Amino acid sequence: MDRFTVAVISQTPNPQQTIYAAMHQDYAEGFVAHERDKWPSEEKAGQLVITNLLKGGRGHYGPLEHPQMVLNIGWFPHSTMQQIRTHRVGVSFDVQSFRYTGSRILDVASGKQAVEEVFYLRPLGFYSDRQGKKYEYTAEQRQQDLDWCLAASHRYQTRIDQGFSEEHARGLIPFDIRQHWVMSANVRSLMHLLDLRWKADAQLEAQKMCEVIWPHFQAWVPAIATWYEENRLKKARLAP
Secondary structure (H helix, E strand, C coil): CCCCEEEEEEECCCHHHHHHHHHHHCCCCCCHHHHHHHCCCHHHHHHHHHHHHHHHHCCCCHHHHCCEEEEEEEEEEHHHHHHHHCCCCCEEEEECCCCCCCHHHHHHHHCCCCHHHHECCCCCEEEECCCCCEEEECHHHHHHHHHHHHHHHHHHHHHHHCCCCHHHHHHHCCCCEEEEEEEEEEHHHHHHHHHHHCCCCCCHHHHHHHHHHHHHHHHHCHHHHHHHHHHCCCCCCCCC
């Protein structure tokens, strides 16, 4: 959907083995790092994690907090950043600041960038509010909103030209300017985020963010992702 992008910056290698080692140290007499040559394969470690930590509703999630993935998330609206930052247990963020990144707004005003490259508007179609009232977002309404974003960019440029600071002028721009951020999370906190923001009643853009994160999670911890998909995905269960 749209321009939404998620890229992996870095990730713990062999994450399922890492979880296994943490789990194994809980009850092992020996020093597990010295027994690395005896560890199960990455694939087998994933299955042992499922069997001993997750299967049957055991919910022993502590060892899943060790492997980390660092993601670069881009072109999402500011409102999505606000929604996910609420759930920051085990998650860290470095977020693009509108105090230092106003040049793109000036580019919209001058015609160097398209409005929708910098501002986000929902697609045309039918929506409902929180009370279930349905409405249509029409092409005419959307064009009016695009015109408003362009006018706001011109107003921003005027205030900058008048000597206003960026943090003062930014108060004039539409709320859902696009924003990039770097986010680090562990296996447990990523599942927590997916539980809360990939539910059917989560806001559309947050659901789309989870959708774009998901293939990276699958590739990183395939056994755990398969278990999650079968047992928790979009089931609105209480997040671990």
